[in-house]
Amino acid sequence: MYKKASVAALAAVSVAAFAGAAAARDQIRIVGSSTVYPFTTAVAEEFGKAGGKTPIVESTGTGGGMKIFCEGVGVDKADATNASRRIKKSEFELCAKNGVTDIVEIKVGIDGLTIAHAKGGKPIALTRKQVFQALAEQVPDKDGKLVANPYTKWSDIDPSLPDVKIEVLGPPPTSGTRDSFHELFMEKGAEGFDSLKALKKADEENKTKDFEKVWKSVRKDGAYVEAGENDNVIVQKLEANKDAYGIFGYSFLEENTAKIAGVGIEGVEPNYDNISSGKYKGARDLYIYVKKQHVGVITGLDKFVAEYVSDKAIGEDGYLAKKGLVALPKEDAEKVRTAALEMAPLKGDELK
């Protein structure tokens, strides 16, 4: 009895499977960054409402997305990928090796990486150098020699900062936000020290990576707390601990203005205008990459791109701005729009 049932079930399952797999696709498939996910999904939904089939948007992380995106060309491969950083040269080459030769790069907007604290906590203004001093595992001492981070309170770094224990909640190493934090805050902060600048120069000459090691590390003595991938969790923890500071994307700051306040970096507050104009230094560009070879094969892919770069989506008053995306300055947006509609493929030579 059981045998019969199982054989029948297996047969049914396999028939269903192969019938579905063979069919051509009219639904766009997008993979990639969890940071861009909230925006791409909003465009996908809007695209679906306008009559297309709502694209499927996977949240795989930027690196994972690139891997899937570069698997090859064909109906069973992804059409676009979200990225919270630019495509790497190595990824571009992987793509080319697998036949994905025409990649269209679309810069969709800007994400501000913000440091924030609970309302009711101590307001603070920081420089990137101070952020580096507070959080790096090793910092230069007076003579420029690297020592284990000696600072326990903010006021140890600079007497003008509050007399509060350093406690910063941030993303874990697996997160793209963490990569950006290192590049935007820690690397730039480290460059503020002459001794480290010298180290960087030495690295370039000797092809070593000592400087990178310095800014890519965070202290492990409890001053930096890995609070998980979920930015909402960090917001909740900040509410509970008024002395702590948190690191997350600007959209979370905007959405929780009632509870948390942003920390100015080098005197610039993390707000929409400052991020959009580039005054706020902790900002990164967000991208989507589209396979040009799929345009015309997958129904609606060109229309989806057009919807994404339209003014009603990525414009200053567009629906993505409502979701927390910081719009590109008008001229840049216009350039992105023209390039995207022309589907000009990316040349690999300007990539790192």
Add this chain to the structure above:
Amino acid sequence: MTDAAHSTLPTAALIASRRNSPANAALVKRRYAAERRFKAFGIGALILTGTFLLALLTNIVGKSIPAFFEHTANLEVKLDPAVLAPDGKVDPATLKSADYASLTRATLMSIVPGIEGRAARKSLSGVLSSGAADELRRRVVADPSLIGQTIKVPLLLSDDGDLYMKGQDAGASSVPGIGTVTPSDIKGSITLTSTDGAFKSLVDDLTKAGVPKDADTGAIVLNSNLPSRLVAINGGLVKLQSVTPDGATGNVLLSLKGNEAASGPAWQQTTYSVPEGRRKTNDQDVAIIEKVKETGAIQKGINWRFFTSGDSREPELAGIRGALVGSALTLLVTLVLCLPIGVLAAVYLEEFAPKNRLTDIIEVNINNLAAVPSIVFGLLGLAVFLNFMGLPRSAPLVGGLVLALLVLPTIIIAARAAIKAVPPSIREAAIGLGASRQQAVFHHVLPLAMPGIMTGTIIGMAHALGETAPLLMIGMIAFIVDIPGSLTQAATVLPVQIYLWSDLPEVAFQQRTAAAIVVLLAFLFAMNGAAIWLRSKFERRW
């Protein structure tokens, strides 16, 4: 102790004398004390876990309750033929693509007069959900004869509007004004002047609250960390920025009908007691929502949409149905594969397989597999089902296959234990009466072992229901709006939906997350309930 008493069969008197000896009494006392201690620890452990569980459940359920309700504004919308069918054609395609949002906007404009400027218009369009127009579209497409009429439609509020109605409001209150106030203009930045000290009481209030006077001008300057003070005058609303007893400056939120003087109760002083800096909605939003609220059009209802629609990026439109169906389809595949394969494997290993090195190795490896991290099965699924067999990404079929691999070891182990627990006498009796080995197993042993197998299977299924990690690799962690209709259509599952929602910035999604957890728990309880019911129905004793 008792053993010794039995073997020597002592007389009653001897027992009594031993029992009453002081040494024995102390021993007995210690034993009782130890037993009481153990019981106390047990009860303590139960109470502790019970408290944690209760705290967790109340927290989740408490957070989820708002998500099961929604607010709609029952407004009369004029179905203007000029908007719906501009060139006089009333065909479905035109009606579908018409600009319904402009109709709802026009309705709101008529309720909230005095909307001027971009900020105010933006706030106005933020009151209603982008899905509000969909309801209108549905009705008109279903019945084109409505065009030209004015109909009452429940228009869904946006997530922020909904949260505002659910208690995250500004604490608005109004008191009639005293004295005469003259506005300088009807829009923009204006001054309000009074010859009879109309703002004296407000200045007194603010001074009492410790708000300092500006040293140069002597005016009290308000900021976003203080409760917002507004003046409703001549049909408009002015947000005050600085106040002196004889005048105030402010920005117009809703433009005034005229700039003539108003006195006595004709103007009102409004306070939003929650400072603007401490809420999501700004004063402009609040002014508009409060205006709509005043008309009594906003109603609370049960959010059925949550159970009937798929995912959405708008919290007020997002539903759990897609994930629920996805979970059901995935588990169906898992069950259909796991139960027969698992049970047959267990029967073979337990009843037929020779005991040798090979079966030992298999047995050890089944136990090992049960402890392999679930992401590994995801990688395996990616390599075998997607890349090698070419099955579609994100499909419940592949999800079910991967989860089947994951729970098979659990089911085999549980089934073997259940079969082992059937007394050998049953098997021997059947064989003794002439049954073949196979008949003995399938007619007698297996039915008796079934309750145990069921329990093991459902525990395995519950485990599969909660998995997200292996599904990442096969593309089920995704935004999917359409509700899956077959095993090969893209789908997501309940725990993935919870994970995805919890990561979104919108505050309203936090409630949706809690609600999704409640749905997942209900699903789980239903499964476990079924397990208990099945067990008690089929359980046999011997």
